[in-house]
Amino acid sequence: MGLLDRLRSRRKDDSVADNTWLVVGLGNPGAQYAATRHNVGQFVADELASRIGATFKSHKTPSRVAEGFLGPGGPKLVIAKPNSYMNTSGGPVSALVKYYSLPVDRVVIVHDELDIPFDTVRLKQGGGHGGHNGVRDVSKALDGGGFTRVRVGIGRPPGRQDSADFVLKEFSSAERQAVPNLVSDAADAVEAIVEHGLVAAQQRFHSPA
Template sequence: MGLLDRLRPRRKDDAVAENTWLVVGLGNPGARYAANRHNVGQMVADELAARIGATFKTHKTPSRVAEGFLRPGGPKLVIAKPNGYMNTSGGPVSALLTFYSLPVDRLIVVHDELDIPFDTVRLKQGGGHGGHNGIRDVAKATDDGAFTRVRVGIGRPPGRQDAADFVLKDFSAAERQALPNLLSDAADAVEAIVELGLVAAQQRFHSPA
């Protein structure tokens, strides 16, 4: 930072930019996929937007975006749902980071996770994609896999059902009974990451009940 930058009066917009987070819910577009297990990330995005009283709107980037604050004077959330399919999520995410001038460490991606039991939420930063095409594409497009992930457990498919078929099916009747609590927990996890930091959020959500 140069001398002129240090002397420049601090604007309100600067403070907002420094406390802005991009939260992306992964999924596939359209009514055909809306209730699929693979779209649980976008369901969490809907829950977050409802909490802050924001509405998804078309955007200059290939996404629908809802913006708002967690609380008056608190962190700003840019909640996004890419317009394309899961395996092309990277381009929209990269465009959003550029548009809002945010670094990758201000990115939280919410997605379904086969390797976690249903009704369970786990948090991590970085690591491999575990075969998840959306995570793979985001990591490739951003040249950095070190973004924060809210992993929403959907469990493994029963019997010999193919995993690709399983994730593109709607939640079962029994799962739908528990789904509102799962979406609420995942939204709580996003808020905890933003307000408390990843480590504190992990301690809260990874501890035995």
């Protein structure tokens, strides 16, 4: 391949990269954790993959990945579910960022959030991890918090129940009725970030109903 061909190829690759977003749903692997509150980020990843008609497959990085486009001519989504446990999410996310040569500002991390009421979605870039070990490890692996976060509210545990136990339990029967709408809202939020930017998405999802 001559120099001109290489430059053309590089421009083509760069244009694809410029239109690619990495969306990671945090959670724990294994059937025993699949339906727990801590895995709600992966519920959202499943919803997004379904919307774009993609299937999760094993990957060269330690994650399962589904790829597709957000509508004809739209941005490319790389949707990932790390194979690691929550508190070691940073390694898989860092590997994905390097594999796809993406800047951190095109990374969206979807995760459960105790400090937000159940059935609520909030969006932010960076910020403190608030004791969330998955976010803490991702931030460390990416040298800071420049990535965008879709925070899916699961609320605080009732009474004196320990937070660590609470997040590893399944949603209550009453909550399960609302979970599909919560997951759909969070998936909508990811799409809004990708298509319209964080500020516009925040204005939509942070405004009173």
